Every structure is written in C-alpha cells, then in structure tokens.
Amino acid sequence: MEPSRSAAIQLEALSRHFGEVKAVHALSLEVREGELFGLVGPDGAGKTTLLRTLAGLLSPSEGSGMVAGFDLEENPEKVKKQIGYMAQQFGLYAELNVVENLRFFADLFDVPKNEISGRMDSLLEFANLTEFKRRRADQLSGGMQKKLALACCLIHEPNILLLDEPTTGVDPISRREFWHILGELHLSGTTIVVSTPYMDEADRCSRVGLMYQGEMIRCATPADIRGALSSEMLVLIVEEDQDLSTILGEVNGIHEVQIYGDAYHLLVDDAARRKREIARNLRRKKIKIKDLFASMPKMEQAFISLVKRQE
Amino acid sequence: MSIRHLMAVIRKEISHIIRDRYTLFLVLFSPTLLLVLMAYALSVDLKNIPIAVLDHDRSQLSGQFVGSITAGDDLDLFTFAEDLDEVEYLLESGDIKAAVIIAPDFSTKIRAGEGVPLQIIIDGTEPESGGFAVDQIGLRAEEFVTEKVFGGGQLGVQAQTIELVVLPWFNPSLKSRNDLIPGLLSIVLGLPAMLVALTISHEREHGTLEQLLATPVSRWEILLGKMTPYLIVGMANVVMIPILAIVWFGVPFNGSFGQFFILSAIFMFSILGMGLVVGVFMRTQSAALALSFLLIFFPGFFLTGIFFPIVSMPEIMRMESLAMPGTHYGIITRGVFLTGVGIEVLWPYVIMLFGLGVMFSFVAGLFFKKKLD
Numbered sequence: 001m002e003p004s005r006s007a008a009i010q011l012e013a014l015s016r017h018f019g020e021v022k023a024v025h026a027l028s029l030e031v032r033e034g035e036l037f038g039l040v041g042p043d044g045a046g047k048t049t050l051l052r053t054l055a056g057l058l059s060p061s062e063g064s065g066m067v068a069g070f071d072l073e074e075n076p077e078k079v080k081k082q083i084g085y086m087a088q089q090f091g092l093y094a095e096l097n098v099v100e101n102l103r104f105f106a107d108l109f110d111v112p113k114n115e116i117s118g119r120m121d122s123l124l125e126f127a128n129l130t131e132f133k134r135r136r137a138d139q140l141s142g143g144m145q146k147k148l149a150l151a152c153c154l155i156h157e158p159n160i161l162l163l164d165e166p167t168t169g170v171d172p173i174s175r176r177e178f179w180h181i182l183g184e185l186h187l188s189g190t191t192i193v194v195s196t197p198y199m200d201e202a203d204r205c206s207r208v209g210l211m212y213q214g215e216m217i218r219c220a221t222p223a224d225i226r227g228a229l230s231s232e233m234l235v236l237i238v239e240e241d242q243d244l245s246t247i248l249g250e251v252n253g254i255h256e257v258q259i260y261g262d263a264y265h266l267l268v269d270d271a272a273r274r275k276r277e278i279a280r281n282l283r284r285k286k287i288k289i290k291d292l293f294a295s296m297p298k299m300e301q302a303f304i305s306l307v308k309r310q311e
Numbered sequence: 312m313s314i315r316h317l318m319a320v321i322r323k324e325i326s327h328i329i330r331d332r333y334t335l336f337l338v339l340f341s342p343t344l345l346l347v348l349m350a351y352a353l354s355v356d357l358k359n360i361p362i363a364v365l366d367h368d369r370s371q372l373s374g375q376f377v378g379s380i381t382a383g384d385d386l387d388l389f390t391f392a393e394d395l396d397e398v399e400y401l402l403e404s405g406d407i408k409a410a411v412i413i414a415p416d417f418s419t420k421i422r423a424g425e426g427v428p429l430q431i432i433i434d435g436t437e438p439e440s441g442g443f444a445v446d447q448i449g450l451r452a453e454e455f456v457t458e459k460v461f462g463g464g465q466l467g468v469q470a471q472t473i474e475l476v477v478l479p480w481f482n483p484s485l486k487s488r489n490d491l492i493p494g495l496l497s498i499v500l501g502l503p504a505m506l507v508a509l510t511i512s513h514e515r516e517h518g519t520l521e522q523l524l525a526t527p528v529s530r531w532e533i534l535l536g537k538m539t540p541y542l543i544v545g546m547a548n549v550v551m552i553p554i555l556a557i558v559w560f561g562v563p564f565n566g567s568f569g570q571f572f573i574l575s576a577i578f579m580f581s582i583l584g585m586g587l588v589v590g591v592f593m594r595t596q597s598a599a600l601a602l603s604f605l606l607i608f609f610p611g612f613f614l615t616g617i618f619f620p621i622v623s624m625p626e627i628m629r630m631e632s633l634a635m636p637g638t639h640y641g642i643i644t645r646g647v648f649l650t651g652v653g654i655e656v657l658w659p660y661v662i663m664l665f666g667l668g669v670m671f672s673f674v675a676g677l678f679f680k681k682k683l684d
Contacts, residue, residue, distance in 0.1 A: 018684075055525050057683045077681070081527045091519025093323060095330040100323075107319035108526040 008033045008160050008191040009054060013063035014072075015214075016046075016053050023049035025214035026063065031193060031207075033159070036186040038205030038222075039195035042307055045211040047195040048088060051164045054193065055085035068160050081109070084153030088164040094138035098129055098148055101137055102155055109156035116155075123151040126181060143174025150181065161185065163194040167201065179204060199299035210303065212310045226302045231255050232271035233297040236264040236278065239288035247285060251277050256305055263291075265301055312535075316528045320536025324510070328540055338506055338544040342499035343551050349499075350492050350560060360440050361389040362448075363401050363410045368417035380411065380451040386444060402434050409433045409444035421456065489563065492556045493644035497637035498611035499552070500579065503545040504586030505603040510537055511590030512599040521683060530679045534672065537590075538583045542576070545583070549575040556648070565651025574643050574654070574661060581636035581664045582607065584671030591679045611637045639663045 009031040016024040024046045031037045039047050052058045054067055056076030065072040068082035092101050099120065106116045124130040127147040132140060140148060146166055153161060163182075167175045179201060186192060186206075194205070202208050203222045210218040210225070218225060238244065244264065248254060253274050256267040268274040271294040282289055297305075328334050364377050381388040389407045392398045398410045412430040414420075420427050431448055433441030514520040523533065549572060556562040585607055593599035610632070632638045639660035646652045654661060 052521075052683060057521065057524055057681075059682060059684060077527060080525055085522075085525040087518055087521045087525070089518035089521075091514070091517050091522045093327070093519060094517075095327050096323065100326070104319055104323055105526065107315050108523075108528045110313070110315065110527070 006033060007031065007066070008035070009065070009067050009193065011063070011065040014053065014060050014065045015062040016049050016058055017061045022214045024053065027214070027216050028063075029209065029216060029219065031191060033191050034186075034189050035191055036182070036204075036206045037191075037193045038202040038208040039193060039211060040197070040199070040202045040208060040303060041211030043197075046214040047211055048164055049214075050211070051085070051162050051193065051195060055083060055162050056080045057085075081156075082158060083160040083162055084156070084158035085162045086149050086153045086164060086166055088168070092137040092145060092149060092152070095136065097136050098124070098133045098140070101148060101152055105152040106155045111156050119155060119157070123154055126184075127151045128177070141174075143170045143177070146170055146174070146178060147181070150178070154185075158190070160191045161193070163192065165195050165197060168197060175201075199303055202303075203299045208299075210306055212307060217310060218306055222299060225306075226297050226299060229267060229297050229302050229305055231267040231269060231297070231305075233295045233301060234266040234268055234271055234275055234278070235291065235293055235295050236266060236289070237262050237291040238282070239290050242287070244282075244287075247281055247287070248278070251281060256308065258301060258304055265295075267297065267301065267305060312529065312531060316532040317536050317539075320528065320533055321539050324537055324540045327510070328544065334506070338503060338541070339547060342502045342545075342548045343555060345499045345502065346492065346495050346552055347555070347559075349495050358384055359387045360385060360409065360444050361387050361407045362444060363389050363392045363398055363407045365392040365395065365398055365410060365412045367415040368413050370418035372418035372421060373413050376413070376417070376452070376455050377411075379455045380448050382451075383447070385447050398432060402432065405434075407434075408440045409448070411448060427456070489649060490645065492560055492562050493648040494641045496552055496644045497578070497640040498608070500545060500548060500575075500640075501582055501603075501607040501611055501637065503541040503548075503579070504582040504589075504607050505600070507537055507541045507583050507586035508589035508593070508599045508603045508607075509596055511587070512593050512596045515594060516596055524681045524683065530681055531676055534587055534591075534676055534679060538580075538587060538672075541583055541586075542579050545579040546572070546576060549579070553648075562648060564648050566647030567653055570653045571644075571647045574647070574657070574664075575640075577661060577664045577668065578636055578640040578643070581640075581668035581671065584668045584675065585636065587675035587679075588671050591675045610635045633663070634667065636664055636667050639667075 007030045009029065011027055011029045013026045013028055014024060015022065015026055027050065039050065041047055049058065053060055053065065053072065056067070056072060056079040059076070060072055067079045070076075070078040070082070072079060093104065096104065102120050102123065103116065106119070111119065121130075124133055127150065129144060129147060129151065132144060137145065137148065150163075150166065153163075167178050170178065175198075182192060182194065183204070194201075196202055205222065208218075208220065208222055208225055209216050218228065220228065236244075241262070245257070248257060248264070248266070251274060253269040254266050255269070258265040258267075266274070266278075275292060275294060279289060279292060328338060362381070366373050366377065377388065380386060389401070392401065392410065395412075398412070401407045402410065410432045412432065414428055414430075417427060429448075429452055431445055433445060511520075514523065553564060553568070553571065557564050586603065589599055589603045589606060593602055642660050643657050643664075646657050
C-alpha cells in the first residue's frame with residue numbers, strides 16, 4: 001500500500017450490540033483508499049452488521065467510525081451520499097425495468113440530469129446488460145439481478161463501495177464476471193469492502209479481514225493469512241475408503257486434519273519429514289497409498305484452521 | 312424536501328400500482344364494490360319477504376284478509392299451510408320468514424266486533440325481515456279491520472292493533488339507504504389507507520426498504536411519495552362513488568360537488584396518514600394488515616357513529632371516536648349529501664380532519680427512522 005493514501009474507512013473500537021448479542025464487538029479497522037478489502041468469517045460472525053453500520057444503517061453502540069470522512073454517529077446521511085451499498089438481499093423494484101431501476105437510484109443520488117444517460121449506457125455496457133435494458137427486474141436471471149444491483153450502486157460514482165455477499169447464490173460463470181467488474185473498479189481506484197463466503201474470492205482481495213463472533217481475529221493480505229498457518233500441507237489419498245484417524249494420531253507433528261471427499265488435508269509442521277513417517281505407518285498397516293504429496297495451503301484451509309483455533 | 316426525490320418515489324409507487332393488475336383493480340374498484348355490497352346487504356328496503364298462511368277459519372273474510380296483507384310487494388304469499396307442522400317445516404327450510412295463523416273464529420269475532428287474536432310466527436334467526444313482516448302485517452291488519460268493520464258501518468267496534476316493539480339491536484335497517492351510503496363512504500375509503508400501510512411493510516419484507524434507506528432520500532420524501540399516489544386513486548373513488556350513489560341508488564346530493572371533493576381530499580390525507588403510522592410501526596405485511604383492520608376498518612363500523620350513535624358510547628370510547636377520521640367525515644358526507652350544507656357549517660369537522668392528518672403524518676415521520684435499528 002502506498003503510504004500517501006489516506007483512510008477511506010476508519011473504525012475505533014466500534015461495537016454494535018443487539019440487546020445481549022454482541023454482533024460487532026470493539027472492532028478497529030482501517031481501510032485505505034483504493035483497497036479491495038475482503039470480509040470473511042463464519043455465518044453469524046457479524047459481517048452483515050458491520051457492513052450495515054458502515055453504510056449508516058445501524059448506529060454504533062460504542063466506539064466510533066469514520067467513512068468517507070464523515071462520522072457514522074453524527075453524519076450517517078452524509079456517509080450515505082458518498083458510498084454505494086449493496087445489501088445481501090438486494091431489493092430491486094420488481095415492477096421496474098432495468099433502466100427504470102437505474103434511473104430511480106440516479107434521481108435519489110442527485111446524479112446531474114445531463115449525465116444520467118451517458119452513465120447508464122456505460123454501466124449497462126460494463127455489466128453486459130445493454131440488450132436487457134427494457135426487461136423487468138423480476139424477469140432477469142439471478143446473476144443479471146446482481147449485476148443490475150451493482151450498477152444501481154455505481155450510478156452516482158461512489159468512491160467507496162460496500163457489498164454484502166454480492167455473489168451468494170450466483171452461478172460460477174456469473175460469479176467470475178462479477179469479480180471481473182470488481183477488478184476493474186479496483187483498478188480505477190474505488191475502495192471496495194466486500195463480504196464473501198467464497199475463499200477463492202477472498203484470495204482476490206488486496207487484504208482480508210477474518211471475523212469471528214463479532215471480532216476481527218485476523219486482518220492481513222491473503223498470502224500472509226495463508227502463511228499465518230505456520231504449517232505446511234500434505235494431501236493424502238488412499239486406495240480404499242477407511243478411517244485413518246488412529247493411524248494418523250500416532251504420527252507427531254500433525255496439527256490438523258481436514259477431509260475433502262477422498263482426500264485428507266494434513267496441516268503439519270514439516271511436510272518432508274512427516275510425509276516419510278506417514279508413508280511408513282500406512283505401509284506397515286498394509287494400506288495402499290494412492291497419492292501423498294506436499295501442497296500449498298489454500299485460503300480455505302487457513303480459514304478453517306483459524307476459526308477452529310478460536311473454537 | 313427535494314422535488315426530484317419526491318417525484319422519483321411517486322413514479323416508482325405509481326408503476327407498482329399500475330403494473331400489478333391486482334393492485335390496480337384493488338385500489339380503483341374495491342372501495343366502490345365494497346360500498347355496493349354493503350349498501351345492498353344492509354339495505355332497509357326489504358322486499359318480497361315470503362310468508363305462509365295457516366287459515367283455520369277458511370271464510371270469505373279470512374280470504375279477503377290474506378289478500379290484503381299480501382297486496383303490496385313487500386310480503387309474498389309463499390303457500391297456504393295445512394297445519395302447524397308444515398309451518399315449522401317451511402320456517403326451518405327457510406322457504407318463509409314468517410307465518411300468519413288465523414284462528415277458526417276469525418270472521419265470527421270480527422263480525423261480532425270482538426278482539427281478534429292474530430298469531431304471527433317469525434324466523435328468529437332473521438329478526439330483520441321477521442320484524443319487518445310483523446310490522447307490515449300489523450299495519451295491514453289495522454287497515455283491514457278499519458275498512459271492513461268501520462267501513463261496513465258497524466259502530467262501536469275497536470280495531471285490535473298489535474303493539475310492536477322492535478328492538479334496534481344492531482339494526483342498521485332503521486336507517487334508510489340514503490343515510491347509509493354517505494356514511495359508508497368513510498369506511499370504504501379506508502381501503503387505500505390499508506394499502507399504503509402494506510406498501511411500507513412490503514418493502515421492509517422484500518429488502519427494498521434497506522436499499523432505499525441507504526440512499527440520501529429523506530424519510531419525509533419516502534412517506535409523502537408513498538402517500539401521494541394513494542391520494543390520487545382515493546380521489547378517483549371520491550368521484551366514482553357519489554356518481555354511483557346518485558345514479559344507481561338514487562341518493563340525493565344536495566351540497567356542492569366541488570366542496571365535497573376538497574373535503575374528501577382532506578379526509579384522504581387524514582386516513583392515509585393513519586395508514587402511514589400503521590406501516591411505519593409494523594414489521595411485516597400480515598401485522599400491518601391486522602393492525603389496519605383494527606385501526607382503520609373496524610372503527611369505521613363501531614366508533615364513527617354510522618351504525619351506533621356516539622352519544623350512547625362510554626366517555627372513553629367517545630374520545631377514541633373523535634380521533635377517528637371516519638367520525639368527522641361521516642358527518643361531512645351526510646351533511647353534504649342529505650342536508651346540503653357546506654364548509655360554513657362543517658368547518659369544525661374539517662379542522663379536526665386536517666389536524667388528525669397532520670398529527671398522523673407527523674407521528675409516522677418521527678418514528679420512521681432512516682435506520683434499520
């Protein structure tokens with residue numbers, strides 16, 4: 001990150017409680033201008049509450065936050081003018097067509113009238129929706145609805161974009177297309193905070209924050225998060241399906257076992273050394289090894305491991 | 312208040328009404344349909360009530376008597392019954408609403424100038440038509456005796472009258488349709504207010520409200536933008552209903568139509584404000600529907616004095632009925648329709664209506680936060 005860039009979002013010990021439930025608890029965070037910040041964490045970790053608070057829709061219970069230079073407590077309406085917020089269940093107006101939905105948001109965000117049609121054309125082009133511009137929102141496919149929702153959030157050219165699981169329930173191709181758009185926005189300098197349940201998406205962010213029970217337990221680049229495992233990974237596949245837990249339990253240095261279909265993903269302290277030991281133990285038990293190799297831990301393994309450590 | 316924001320919300324809301332044909336039908340015609348339905352169901356002008364006669368006398372005089380009570384178009388002679396069992400059967404099957412039983416000594420006693428017992432059995436489950444039948448038969452019997460007996464020159468004979476006590480227990484039929492229809496207006500025009508309450512909770516349920524609240528639009532722009540289209544469709548009903556009342560039901564319209572239109576607009580503002588309050592406080596559509604029935608629809612029946620006189624209410628209910636826009640509008644409509652008075656007489660009610668509208672809108676705006684918490 002270039003040090004000259006200032007903070008688009010700055011949170012200091014921000015909490016949002018619902019009665020006894022601490023949905024977001026004493027969370028401090030700085031997102032710099034132009035960052036593509038990914039927000040991950042298990043369901044109920046507080047991602048949606050955090051994004052709604054950033055969007056000025058929920059008042060902080062404690063602590064303070066600045067978004068786009070305005071205080072969330074004092075000036076939520078000024079924050080709303082500066083940002084684009086896409087709720088998890090984006091409510092497009094079903095009876096309005098693509099262009100009418102865009103126009104509605106252009107009016108509410110006071111987009112200069114002479115600029116509306118130009119911006120609409122480029123957004124439709126950008127989102128590949130030009131040929132559907134007269135179609136009613138409820139007759140678009142799920143992926144197209146998400147893209148239209150994004151376009152509605154972009155019509156006033158906000159500097160900050162807050163997206164709450166924008167690709168949940170969307171097919172992989174539309175998902176890739178959506179992220180392609182986000183990539184271009186990122187390159188054009190827009191600050192983006194996006195929550196996602198998909199680890200491959202988290203991998204595409206410039207920085208990732210991992211939330212757990214209302215707290216930000218880790219906040220780093222994807223590479224650093226993977227590295228934070230301080231372990232190496234072995235992938236093991238055996239010929240016949242069987243329970244290997246006792247055999248693997250006899251080997252030292254295995255931090256964690258995660259099962260993916262036929263494959264055992266083993267997080268170990270020293271891949272080369274443990275690989276030899278595991279192979280020897282399995283041979284002794286006459287279990288045939290189909291595959292056993294060292295691999296780079298992915299976001300997914302890192303995520304599960306980090307969450308498991310919390311539990 | 313930005314005109315651009317307001318117009319955007321109004322345009323969106325109108326598209327919602329127009330493009331969903333059910334909504335469109337509901338807002339445009341349901342008040343009118345409801346009024347027609349209620350005007351017929353609660354109508355007083357009972358006609359062709361089927362009755363049976365059990366004539367034990369079987370004389371020429373009793374035959375004439377039966378002929379005279381069924382002469383008008385209010386009572387229809389369904390059949391002559393043979394015995395009481397048949398009368399019972401006919402009443403149970405619903406073929407008749409009342410039966411007249413003529414004693415064996417009917418003609419003898421009439422001629423002798425003695426009291427004539429006339430037994431009338433009515434269907435107690437339908438006290439309205441039954442009571443009406445008793446009324447009519449009593450009236451005719453009196454006429455018949457007066458004509459036959461006094462007309463026949465036999466002096467000194469007292470006509471036996473049946474003293475009827477009709478209890479006005481939930482008996483709207485004591486009022487004429489002329490009185491009823493202007494009063495019903497204040498109930499049926501509550502429908503657009505229910506719909507406005509529903510649109511707010513609809514947006515809440517569908518997540519569009521969250522998105523709307525995240526934009527710079529102000530809460531007043533949202534509320535006024537939602538109210539305006541329903542005010543327009545409400546006013547379409549304000550034009551349709553009097554035309555229907557005058558042309559179809561023959562209700563007199565003695566006041567000024569221009570004034571009626573303006574006063575109705577103030578009522579719509581008031582009742583829509585109430586709808587906004589319901590929509591703002593209720594989280595789901597079903598809750599909004601239930602509360603608008605409780606607050607907007609039912610009070611129209613019970614508290615506005617259309618069916619039950621307000622003076623007979625306990626003090627606390629009287630206070631509540633003053634807070635119901637329908638109470639004041641009911642007085643205004645009957646005044647304009649029947650008495651032909653205008654604002655020079657009705658102004659206190661107009662002020663009340665306007666005040667209530669301002670109060671409701673203010674409460675709605677105050678509690679409608681641009682937040683999710």
